[in-house]
């Protein structure tokens with residue numbers, strides 16, 4: 530652990546719970562807690578994920594310190610994540626892990642169960658933070674969806690993305706279907722999901738699924754440079770801009786123009802208030 534990084538400070542899970550979830554949480558103290566790093570930390574299983582992982586991610590989102598402006602999501606070891614722990618589908622299940630949910634429950638119970646897992650992914654879209662996925666090696670199924678939940682994806686040149694769910698008789702249900710379609714369109718999304726083929730980093734870049742592709746050895750450095758650039762922008766402007774961009778696709782031109790005006794009025798008032806405060810000493 531490098532100097533200036535404190536482990537698990539300010540997040541609602543203890544070390545043991547995080548370890549059980551296969552997660553690590555770090556808050557960067559040099560930036561006064563502006564940067565949080567969430568690490569998928571089960572490298573010996575290629576960061577395979579369980580119900581505890583998804584519930585742990587949701588808890589991190591719920592208890593994220595106010596100071597955090599950028600969240601880096603990364604995986605330890607050779608792969609970002611091999612997706613769901615496949616032992617989930619065996620009669621024995623994952624050792625020490627309760628079943629994800631009872632499949633003999635009512636539809637309402639299953640709906641609530643899946644919704645609780647989706648919460649682990651949804652918070653990464655919050656306007657007050659920028660989420661950055663640093664992806665090396667494989668990002669399969671739930672792992673690919675986690676990368677898709679982030680605002681910006683930086684891929685190592687060895688990255689392989691795969692939406693494996695339909696091949697297992699399932700659908701992508703961890704909030705990945707919308708960003709996938711938003712980015713690549715329905716037809717390409719269909720082809721990727723229904724063939725469950727892996728996309729290499731260069732193809733991912735061509736399909737706009739990656740903002741940058743870098744040599745694997747440069748992944749951490751590139752992410753650090755990006756984070757520095759993101760932190761250099763005024764926090765209020767960053768939040769307002771993300772909120773504005775997030776609604777642009779669904780809005781009509783008139784609605785978006787109105788949203789721009791409302792957001793800009795907010796910014797102008799904030800800048801004027803800051804100038805008055807500076808003048809007043």
Ligand code: CAA
Pocket residue numbers: 573574575577578607608610611612613614615616667669670671672693694697699
């Ligand atoms: N669940 C449990 N264990 C896994 C795992 C997974 N998803 N993926 C890998 N592992 C384990 C392997 O069993 C192996 O364990 P042992 O050392 O005890 O044999 C160890 O991790 C290393 O795996 P590999 O030797 O296979 O590593 P690799 O680097 O050669 O290959 C990989 C990496 C391509 C990701 C490959 O492991 C793989 O294909 N894994 C399965 C991926 C998969 O099908 N995931 C399900 C996606 S669907 C989903 O996630 C959606 C959902 O919610 C339902």
